[in-house]
Amino acid sequence: MIRIFKEQARLLLIYQPDRFNDTRWLDEKLRQDGNVTLRRTFTFTNAGLASIGKTLQIDDDSERVFVLGVSEGDYYKVNKDVLGLKYDLRLDRAMKLEPRTFVANRDISIFRKIDELIDEPITVGGADESAIPLADFDQLLKTFPTSTELTHYARSRIARVLKDYFGTLSDAERHLNKYLEKKSRLxxxxxxxxxxxxxxxxxxxxxxxxxxxxxxAEEYQEKDWQRKILDLLLFIFPKYIAVLENVQIKDFYSKPGRATNRYIDLMLVDANGSVDIIEVKKPFSNALLSRYKYRDNHTPRTELAGAVMQAEKYLFHLSKWGCTGEQEIYKKHKSELPIDIQMKITNPKALILLGRDKDFTDEQRFDFEIIRRKYANMVDIMTYDDLLRRVENIIAMMKQRVSGGSSQ
Structure with a gap:
């Protein structure tokens, strides 16, 4: 068995063999290999051997003492090589330290599991801003799989493989889920x-x-307005990582027999390299629907209809250009893109941002929704009031989550 013992300047690990063994196997391991690993977690060399208040007697088979950590300010620092980590571990000197702090059931190294998921030093407790609070760390320890849980997992996985071949299998997966329901969540x-x-x-x-x-809005030039709005849109729609301006594409249809150059003002690129286009217009209040009805309907105004038509043409030419277009766009704009990203023209869509709807009547709002849904398979039409409402709803939900988290 092992015990953790605190000294003023050191953190010690004491190994005591069970009644059927002694420490000679450990001494032999150190002599032959130069190191020994305990509980599949702690690795020590001869240099790590220590004693408590007396000279270590090698012929004493009752126990061996190793230096697990040294005092450093308000923390014990554990060398990364002892636990097999990427960085040294720091533990609050005031926290309770015992084997379960380091080793979970079936000799799972807790800090090594954490280390596999991050690439920064691990600090537990104390005043360091990057530290895991002691209460959270204690909760983390409680969520590590118990022996019972690991048994359920193993049985469940085996049952999934064998269930097609045997008709008498127990319901291992149901037992696993039932057990997990009893565990408190992190x-x-x-x-x-x-x-x-x-x-x-x-x-x-x-x-x-x-x-x-x-x-x-009236004080902005259209180009300045577009750039400013796009800065905000990239936060609101984080799937996009880049905005390409004045993207040249080929039109093979307007003039049969020869290609015509067209220019997309703004193209969006997502993290996978797929492209969409966006039309950003200034927020004029009368840009969407006619004020008067035509056969009892509010019809699209010229600016809205023109923006939709322009976007649909761009999407058409972009899709027809295919792989050649992907390569051409990447070649001309690779300095604005992440290295080795692969451009993809795969069913691109358009986002049109224009106009205000805050003064719409109920009838106008209804007609506008019909128009939007008509084009929804290719074009998303969004007003600036839509954008405001989206952000307001995000803020409202985040406030609920923040207040809910602080009350726990």
Whole structure:
């Protein structure tokens, strides 16, 4: 068995063999290999041997003592090589330290499992801003699989393989799910809460900036307006990683026999390299629907109809250009894109942002929704008030999550 013992300047691990063994196997392992691993977690060399208040007697088979960590300010620092980590581990000196702090059931190294998921030093407790709070770490320990849970997992996986061949299998998966329902879930209250607060502040800034821009829309040139709006849109629609301006495409249909160059003002590229296009117009209030009815319907105004037609033509020419187009666009804009990203023209869509709908009557709102849905398979038509409502709804949901997290 092993015990963890605190000294003022050191953190010690004490190994005591069970009554049927002694420490000679450990000494022999150190002599032959130069190191020994305990509980598949702690690896020590001869240099790690220590003693408690007396000179270590090698012929004493009752126990062996190793230096697990050394005091460093308010923390014990555990060398990364002892636990097989990428960085040294820091543990709050005030926290309770015992074998279960380091080793889960069936000798699973807790800190090595954490280390596999991150690429930064692990700090537990104390005043360090990057530290895992002690309460969260204790909750994390409780969520590590128990022996019973691991048995259920193993049986469940075996049952999935064998169920097509045997008719008498027990319902292992049901037993697993039933067991998991009894376990308390991990509460993420520290970094998750900070991230949610940051996201909330980000969207509150976007909302305030957008409202301010809409109040002063007349003062912007169209190009300046587009650039400013796109900066905000990339936050609201994080799937897109790049905006390409003035993208040249080929039109093989307007003039049969020869290609015509067309230019897309703005093209969006997502993280997978797929492209969409966006038309950003200034927020004129009368850009969407006619004020008067034609046969009891509010019809699209010229600016809306023209933007839709233009977007559909761009999508048509873009799709027809195919693989050659992908290569040409990448060649001309690769300096604006991540290295080795592969451009894809795969059923591109268009987003049209224009106009205001805040003063619509109920009839106008109904007719406008019909128009939007007519083109929805290829073109998303969004007003600036739609954009405001989207951000407001995101903020409302984030406030609920932040307040819910703080009350736990």
């Amino acid at each position: 509460v993420t209250s520290s970094r998750g809460g900070l991230l949610e607060t940051f996201e909330l502040q980000k969207f509150e800034y976007i909302h305030a900036e957008l409202k301010e821009m809409l109040r002063e």
